[in-house]
Amino acid sequence: MSEVTSAHPTHVTLAVVLQVRRGELQVLLWQRAREPFRGAWALPGGYLSAGETLEQSIRAHLAAKVDVRELSHLEQLETLSDPDRSPKEWQLATTYLGLVPSDLDPELPGDTDWQPVDDLPRLGFDHGSIVLAGRERLRAKLSYTNLGFALAPAEFTISELRDLYAAALGHDVSATNLQRVLLRRDVLEQTGRRRASGPSGGRPGSLFRFRTSELEITDQFAVLRPPGPARVPVA
Amino acid sequence: MSEVTSAHPTHVTLAVVLQVRRGELQVLLWQRAREPFRGAWALPGGYLSAGETLEQSIRAHLAAKVDVRELSHLEQLETLSDPDRSPKEWQLATTYLGLVPSDLDPELPGDTDWQPVDDLPRLGFDHGSIVLAGRERLRAKLSYTNLGFALAPAEFTISELRDLYAAALGHDVSATNLQRVLLRRDVLEQTGRRRASGPSGGRPGSLFRFRTSELEITDQFAVLRPPGPARVPVA
């Protein structure tokens, strides 16, 4: 139990902001200057203010760390309530997953930096497990939605997209099959332009873009799906 | 904005408790005796008490309505924070999905009853949309997990299970294919016993049970899945 358990808990919002940087999935963290967990890294966030929604709260706190307009996606994860999760007070935390496209490099305050999710520093509170929960949500949704749009620049080649997916998913991805899956699902479209070849030659890749930046479920993986004459093919 | 917006919100937990009753999916509701929304139906739940986790809170509030031991499953849904969601106060609500096996018929207080999800009465607050969100979560998880265990009695025939799935999913389900899908996924096992025939004859059905009552993801629907030599077949 907390040292202080008042009748009313405090409420904070926390965000797992992820971006693929230098080929690996990284998370935005800041280093605590005060107890508790002085010197440890922590997720950005803070107290809920009067009259705010939780989403407004996390956006406001993130604004102190990054330009919030650079967030390509934001969704709620879990609300944590273990009375012992903060040593100082009874504190609820509603966690969010945020994503930043790989071509942006936000200005950060001095105490804030990106850290690799696969090699996290020591994190305070329960923030380590929150980061992993965020990564799992991302991985799942990459598989059955068009969430890739939130990791990618506006335009990209299939190889570049493959590298983003590989970094986020943590395993190799075949460019060949990635292209076919996303085109068949009508998630990608060709821009008509092509990227210039690299210095060592090679065929220049076509540039693609995501058809929409609204989250859509593209593979409803609906096993046990409704009976009936095959679903209408896309026009 | 609420009439009263204090610096600290109150926090409630609410549960969408679902059960298949008489062939249809129903939700546990109680009828409000006081303003706001006097006479309207509402989800069970209530204020978070000092030192409780959210899950302890919703279990405690449900205990006033049903025997909590009859809950076969309980999981967190979303935390709602719109300042206008309650007319009286600034109130956060963390919502849960609860499930009750179809063979139980809990004793209920006089103000509490089951209502069909497909034909809801007038609900107070934002509880109508919460019920639908709970139903969607159930439908999705029936498809790719073994969550059926939480709707079904300990033992059942495939036809009985088919009827439960059909009621929960809202469309016909083929007993033939349901059996094969769940057996292949190793979710069901045969008990060896059989049900007696009905009055009008017919072959008696074999009795099955779920292999486990722990939630498991049985179809990881992992499109874009890791490369490699085919996953090891079940022994």
Added chain:
DNA sequence: GCAAAAGTGTTGTGTCTACACCCATGT
């Protein structure tokens, strides 16, 4: 021509739906 990178063709596999057919029981 040769290396490098992008993209297509093709085959095979796993998982599901649909539907015909067979099985076991009561009357």
Added chain:
DNA sequence: ACATGGGTGTAGACACAACACTTTTGC
């Protein structure tokens, strides 16, 4: 015998992975 439901066999649809092969570029 026949009706009533339970259960199996089998064929086809579909989406994907794997991999060989072709195309387009730089040097």
